[in-house]
Amino acid sequence: MKLYQYTINGAQYDVTIDSINGSVAQVEVNGIPFEVVMQGSSLMEEDLPTMTTTDAPAAAAPSATPAPAPAAPAAKSGPGAGTPVKAPLPGVVTKVLVEAGQTVKKGDTVLVLEAMKMENNITAEADGTVTGICVAAGDSVMEGTTLLTIG
Numbered sequence: 001m002k003l004y005q006y007t008i009n010g011a012q013y014d015v016t017i018d019s020i021n022g023s024v025a026q027v028e029v030n031g032i033p034f035e036v037v038m039q040g041s042s043l044m045e046e047d048l049p050t051m052t053t054t055d056a057p058a059a060a061a062p063s064a065t066p067a068p069a070p071a072a073p074a075a076k077s078g079p080g081a082g083t084p085v086k087a088p089l090p091g092v093v094t095k096v097l098v099e100a101g102q103t104v105k106k107g108d109t110v111l112v113l114e115a116m117k118m119e120n121n122i123t124a125e126a127d128g129t130v131t132g133i134c135v136a137a138g139d140s141v142m143e144g145t146t147l148l149t150i151g
Contacts, residue, residue, distance in 0.1 A: 011140050082131045082151025087141045091115030102130045
């Protein structure tokens with residue numbers, strides 16, 4: 001078992017390679033298990049490097065299904081004053097439905113988060129004005145990540 005830490009587009013990933021059997025690797029990314037089929041690779045467990053921290057360049061991993069395009073790109077404005085709206089589970093932001101300065105009511109859908117091939121509507125937890133947006137469509141987030149703030 002080998003442990004690696006990667007930072008991609010500012011997000012940290014802890015990757016554990018549990019085993020490699022032929023061209024199939026059993027890996028965990030931030031505690032989520034994956035079976036990875038390596039094409040054209042003869043990598044063996046003993047061939048894995050011993051490096052534990054890597055800053056990887058911003059690169060999109062190939063996906064079996066293309067991610068839906070956002071209706072309108074929302075600009076990140078950073079955290080603002082107020083109550084943070086946090087990711088309830090790890091996933092990928094598919095749509096940011098609000099802009100900084102926009103007024104929202106409790107229960108309004110402010111963002112869509114894809115997790116385990118399901119779209120999850122993230123709603124405002126209180127009435128107020130969006131004071132900051134910390135993510136954009138396509139960003140991977142971990143549970144507890146601040147998505148936006150409402151003041």
